[in-house]
Amino acid sequence: MMPKLTKGRQKIEMKKIPDERNLAVTFSKRYSGIFKKASELCTLCGVDIAILIFSPTKKAFSFGHPCVETIIDRYLAQHPPPSSSISQFLEFHRNANTQELTGQLANILRQLEAEKKTGEELDKMKKINQDRCWWEAPIDTLGVEQLEQLKMAMLELKKNAEKQAERLKVEAANRKPTIPISDSTEADAAGPSMSRDMD
Amino acid sequence: MMPKLTKGRQKIEMKKIPDERNLAVTFSKRYSGIFKKASELCTLCGVDIAILIFSPTKKAFSFGHPCVETIIDRYLAQHPPPSSSISQFLEFHRNANTQELTGQLANILRQLEAEKKTGEELDKMKKINQDRCWWEAPIDTLGVEQLEQLKMAMLELKKNAEKQAERLKVEAANRKPTIPISDSTEADAAGPSMSRDMD
DNA sequence: AAGGCTATCTATAAAGT
DNA sequence: TACTTTATAGATAGCCT
Numbered sequence: 342m343m344p345k346l347t348k349g350r351q352k353i354e355m356k357k358i359p360d361e362r363n364l365a366v367t368f369s370k371r372y373s374g375i376f377k378k379a380s381e382l383c384t385l386c387g388v389d390i391a392i393l394i395f396s397p398t399k400k401a402f403s404f405g406h407p408c409v410e411t412i413i414d415r416y417l418a419q420h421p422p423p424s425s426s427i428s429q430f431l432e433f434h435r436n437a438n439t440q441e442l443t444g445q446l447a448n449i450l451r452q453l454e455a456e457k458k459t460g461e462e463l464d465k466m467k468k469i470n471q472d473r474c475w476w477e478a479p480i481d482t483l484g485v486e487q488l489e490q491l492k493m494a495m496l497e498l499k500k501n502a503e504k505q506a507e508r509l510k511v512e513a514a515n516r517k518p519t520i521p522i523s524d525s526t527e528a529d530a531a532g533p534s535m536s537r538d539m540d
Numbered sequence: 541m542m543p544k545l546t547k548g549r550q551k552i553e554m555k556k557i558p559d560e561r562n563l564a565v566t567f568s569k570r571y572s573g574i575f576k577k578a579s580e581l582c583t584l585c586g587v588d589i590a591i592l593i594f595s596p597t598k599k600a601f602s603f604g605h606p607c608v609e610t611i612i613d614r615y616l617a618q619h620p621p622p623s624s625s626i627s628q629f630l631e632f633h634r635n636a637n638t639q640e641l642t643g644q645l646a647n648i649l650r651q652l653e654a655e656k657k658t659g660e661e662l663d664k665m666k667k668i669n670q671d672r673c674w675w676e677a678p679i680d681t682l683g684v685e686q687l688e689q690l691k692m693a694m695l696e697l698k699k700n701a702e703k704q705a706e707r708l709k710v711e712a713a714n715r716k717p718t719i720p721i722s723d724s725t726e727a728d729a730a731g732p733s734m735s736r737d738m739d
Numbered sequence: 740a741a742g743g744c745t746a747t748c749t750a751t752a753a754a755g756t
Numbered sequence: 757t758a759c760t761t762t763a764t765a766g767a768t769a770g771c772c773t
Contacts, residue, residue: 548746
């Protein structure tokens with residue numbers, strides 16, 4: 342009998358692999374193994390699957406059938422139910438007041454105006470990453486898809502608007518404006534206040 | 541030597557399993573196998589993963605580390621790049637005008653006020669589906685998480701506001717209002733117009 | 740439908756090219 | 757660096773309870 346040529350596959354401990362090189366190799370093998378399994382599951386059982394993985398180097402890997410975005414939309418549509426979101430939104434604004442909200446929206450609009458002036462730059466970026474998925478989406482989710490886009494845009498604007506609002510708040514304090522912008526501007530930013538108000 | 545007790549594992553053809561019963565069993569075994577693999581990959585390589593599966597019966601199964609929503613947010617943040625979304629948003633509004641937008645936002649606010657009056661009903665719904673994920677989210681993505689919620693809420697409000705706007709438009713036409721509400725209200729709804737305007 | 744068994748198939752850890 | 761090989765660990769098809 343020949344001496345064993347290799348040790349073959351060995352059992353490994355289920356903890357984070359210490360050696361960085363080995364970790365990279367294992368990640369590469371295993372994530373592709375998982376994608377293959379997912380692909381088989383799609384074929385064998387005719388199901389829809391999306392997998393999102395952020396590698397050790399923070400790069401995103403994804404698998405999707407028929408399309409990652411489609412699956413995500415379908416998931417979001419049922420899971421964090423819209424009614425839940427809206428009630429949280431209302432709860433938040435019950436504690437604040439509508440005048441403040443008006444103020445913030447006004448700021449968003451002002452910011453919108455400003456953004457329009459630099460819109461050309463954004464147009465270029467848009468050209469670069471032409472969206473690829475819309476036309477693949479089943480008709481019944483197309484509306485949601487679009488709304489998603491709108492929402493992402495609103496979030497971007499909102500962030501910018503908050504910075505703007507911070508500036509305006511300082512100005513406002515010096516002039517006693519008709520629509521005061523209070524500290525709620527900060528509460529609405531990335532802080533934990535809203536998230537903790539939930540239960 | 542004993543006669544074989546079973547045939548053991550047999551190779552199967554990579555096609556949709558015809559027998560419905562067998563398919564259900566295979567789905568159950570395989571999806572849990574994939575989740576186990578994913579879990580191991582998390583542990584071994586310290587990566588973040590989300591998996592969404594819609595079963596043959598359309599039920600959603602998900603795996604997420606640290607949390608499905610977190611991963612989805614991170615993915616959406618990079619993939620259909622925000623700049624793409626925002627530029628589409630801007631392109632859309634370049635064709636409309638800011639006055640109209642102002643009008644719509646005003647309607648949203650009006651709707652908000654109305655919603656507050658029926659807020660109790662929404663509170664009940666909120667109780668039913670307590671969100672489970674916020675506090676699990678890593679600090680650096682919490683802000684996005686919240687903003688996601690806000691956005692979903694805005695979208696809900698927007699839909700309602702559009703119906704409201706439709707009514708107001710009719711009123712407005714009879715009184716020559718300071719802020720005219722034009723047909724863009726419809727274009728902004730869930731129809732395909734915006735999505736097709738992309739390229 | 741859910742869980743267990745066994746024989747076999749598949750994935751993959753380690754080492755080699 | 758990445759592909760190939762080897763041998764074993766792990767997943768699972770078919771069957772049964």
